[in-house]
């Protein structure tokens with residue numbers, strides 16, 4: 004037996020009943036939660052190991068008093084290598100920000116993508132994220148980071164129409180080839196030679212209906228069926244895009260995608276943002292089980308239109324939360340997104356009762372896990388994947404602990420996370436990231452970020 008016993012933490016399970024179990028033990032075995040509560044310590048093998056004093060060899064006992072233990076967070080929409088562009092395009096409207104970002108991206112070297120994603124991975128692990136959904140290009144570099152970091156991820160190689168002026172994207176053929184190479188491994192992870200196969204999923208990732216033509220989107224749907232994968236894209240980010248879609252296609256982006264079959268691909272569809280919706284759009288998103296990552300900080304920072312979430316939840320749309328790229332958010336801390344979403348939504352609705360803390364934490368855990376295709380993660384219950392985090396509940400800003408849920412939504416900081424685990428494997432212990440060389444990554448990312456902007460400045464029109 005090789006198992007880990009977490010002893011004496013306060014478990015915020017986010018199970019169907021919303022159970023909070025104070026000073027409770029949790030047993031992890033074979034990558035899953037094997038027992039909770041008394042059953043964890045009375046498990047015959049655990050009891051025997053404790054009795055024999057052989058804990059440490061076959062049973063790792065970790066005492067976690069005065070902590071909160073909860074499912075690890077899932078960042079359901081991001082562009083992890085964009086850490087290198089953090090702070091590079093500030094105080095601009097979205098319409099100027101996007102071309103500026105694309106102009107800088109043209110100067111990226113493949114290895115930059117590895118180091119940018121590695122920096123994001125360190126940031127995410129440190130702040131409690133255990134899985135992320137990333138859309139970018141040169142995704143083999145990001146896959147290398149996923150393999151090394153021990154995180155779970157869904158990855159999508161971004162596709163544009165060649166010559167659409169967006170440059171940084173890739174043509175569909177290369178994306179399909181790469182997606183197929185990962186999909187064949189992850190289809191039957193038990194048989195795969197890739198030890199990370201269980202932690203990896205792939206999406207086809209056409210950038211958006213405004214950056215991809217209808218024939219390209221149709222081809223993506225065809226390929227998604229052939230490969231048995233889902234689609235991750237950006238949808239209806241502002242009114243301009245919806246107006247443009249009406250002019251070009253006579254319908255909204257959501258209804259265009261519905262007519263092409265994008266929402267009926269085998270691995271499901273993740274439609275990031277979906278901020279400007281009409282009632283029929285909402286019905287379609289709910290009917291097709293489309294996952295919608297909401298990235299509140301990006302919308303506020305770029306002063307974009309945003310949408311009240313409560314009506315989407317009431318309509319049955321499957322929401323989740325994301326940081327988006329750090330060029331438009333400035334960090335990868337999903338706890339910050341949880342708090343920001345709560346504040347924005349309550350403020351917009353002029354109603355402090357909307358989006359309870361419990362709901363938000365579920366969007367940030369199980370909602371994201373389902374979007375990425377890891378349906379048995381995002382909850383602390385027996386049989387679920389052991390993807391969990393442990394937070395220091397002793398911090399001054401978490402006293403007194405009247406409500407663990409309120410503390411997690413409004414008071415916690417990403418830096419309160421002390422331990423992190425995916426599939427029963429430690430990613431971080433006592434705030435030390437075990438899977439990645441943090442010092443080297445910080446050094447390389449800073450160096451490469453500076454060189455990237457120097458190259459981009461060389462081509463800036465006078």
Ligand SMILES: [Zn+2]
Nearest residue numbers: 237275327328
């Ligand atoms: Zn995005």
